[in-house]
Amino acid sequence: MDLTLSPSEQAFRDELRAWVGENHPGEEPSGDEAAWEFRVAWQKNMYEQGYAGLSWPEEFGGRGATLIEQAIFGEEMARAKAPSPANILGLVMGGPVVIAHGTEEQKRRYLEPILSAQEIWCQGFSEPESGSDLASLKTRAVKSNGEWVVTGQKVWTTFAHHAKWCMLVARTDPDAPKHQGLTYFLMDMEQDAVQVRPLRQITGEAEFNELFIEEARIPDENVVGGVGNGWQVAITTLMHERAGLGAASAASVKIALGQLIELARERGVEGDPVIRQKIASLLIEAEALRLNAWRGLTQIMKTGIPGPEGSLPKLQWSAVNQGLTELAVAIQGEDGVLRDSDWTYRFLRARANSIEGGTTEILKNIIAERVLGLPRLR
């Protein structure tokens, strides 16, 4: 057992820390368009200097970073409060799926522009009537004259208004059992048959969109992983979304907890025994999240199979982040409900944490069935 970084991991971390120290672009500008351009520029800089897609194999422009190195990368970026790269969905989901399931032609065509942020990707999975029960989705793709014609509706599509490509899962065989009739497509967003409408959320902004798809066209060569295999391919992307995020999320809540302690001092409540107990509980949960994430990574590196602890970080992160923002608001009393405050924004935004990327309830189902071996309800 050694919870320090090895010399090579340490060197990797030092290199990242030095690099982000020199290249950090500063505060994100306000305004949606300006913030977007800022994040595109940040990713271009990452790409030019070889820091985009570190986990990707070297032959596809990455650095073949191990899971531990990916976690270190996530920690360092969180620690430096570096912006999220514009094409985050392409980097963490789209690219890895093309690498795992794509044809040689698809790899040549799609990977480079993902890394360089030249082509932005979005994800078309959820639908108004298919959230947690994703495999029940109804968007239809029908083959006609060598191409696919797609009609349906998608929701919670981050960056759809900037995206060139949509990772779209659609039903290609309505008669097959629900998990088997799905296909994974790369849909060109630049066509009139795809309409994007922003979805305003409780914070007032619109991070997400709805997609209305009316007979959109997708060439047959844009199927990824074969017709009828969409569920398996989609699951890979979801696993990519979750793996390695634990350490980064622990680093970001740790920073937030430091700010919460600062807030408690400013408000003169740091001596209050109840507040102290609550802050200490959050600090412990955040540390447990970090340690469970690292233990999980060690298990995957050693055995190739995630241990039970690896299933926990996502739901722990959402609970800690909700808890700490709730406490920050409570500490401020009536000031805590004023609209134009960073804490108030984070407090409202945190409500989505236990829904996005798999609800806490679905994650508990997965733990119960796959980790604990309890019987399925369905």
Place this chain on the structure above:
Amino acid sequence: MNFDFTDDQQAIKRTAHDLLADRFKPDAVRELAEGERYDEAHWREIADLGWAGIFVDERYGGQGLGTVELVILAEELGYAAAPIPFLSNAAAGLALQHAGTDAQRDSWLPGIASGEARGAAGLLRDDGAALVADADSASVIVLIGDGSGVVLEPSDCEIEPVATIDQTRRFARVTPREGAGEPLGGDVAPALDRIATLLAAEIVGVSQHAMEMAIEYARDRQQFGRPIGAYQAVSHRCADMLREVESSRSTTYWAAWAAEAEAETLPLAAAMAKAQASDAGWSVTASALQVLGGIGFTWEHDLQFFLKRAKVDGALFGSAGEHRERVAQISGLGTPATAPV
């Protein structure tokens, strides 16, 4: 970064698990618990295997291994709910090894390591007494309170047996006579942190076993025509148990590692581990009782041994609330306006 045991440590864990599963079958635990006694043959056997002195320096006859190995044994002993005076002896050994004078170590560590002259340890409270496991059979008793400690022989104190809810372990209220005993030589904080980690490790094993009992029952027990574990009210409760157990395990292993490799992290890690495990020990075992339903409330069911040990361990050497207060202090929140409960 390698958050896992070495091959040698894995071997210790497997050996301990298998041996304890054989020696402390449910009926054996029940018989000892109902008799409120230990079997000295069990103690002899594990002492001969070197467990009693696993962390004690070799010059005192110990194995010279570390807190990680000690934690491995404590977790397995907790998993077995073993009625055996291991924890108390180890706590006294940690106190003497990390805070004793050379003379105190020379006097007591060989007996603690060989198991021939056992130790016991407790926290001295404001009323001048301490709740001490296995004080009635100890050759040396170490009491720690308010930043200092005292090393006592049985003749130095009044030892009054008390019954806690945990029948798998014997307890006594120990009151030192005025001016009796010899002060511990050094700083007690590093010793207390290791003892807190030791207790947290036992709770991890206790909680793990209670969780397994609940899961097994949830798979088998049928109501309304299907196993109760298929209902989310039950299965999500089990998922929450896993979160609690694994978080306790991770923080405990971290503290054990820090005790050996990163002394400056130990105070925070030990306080977090004991706070986390103390609360989790109760919530997991109580939740297991709820999954078991009526049968879990009966004397006949073995869950009670785990539930009660978890509760008592949670109270020993600092409650969850007290350890959270330490976390708050170490994390830059200054001192509290009033003391926590």
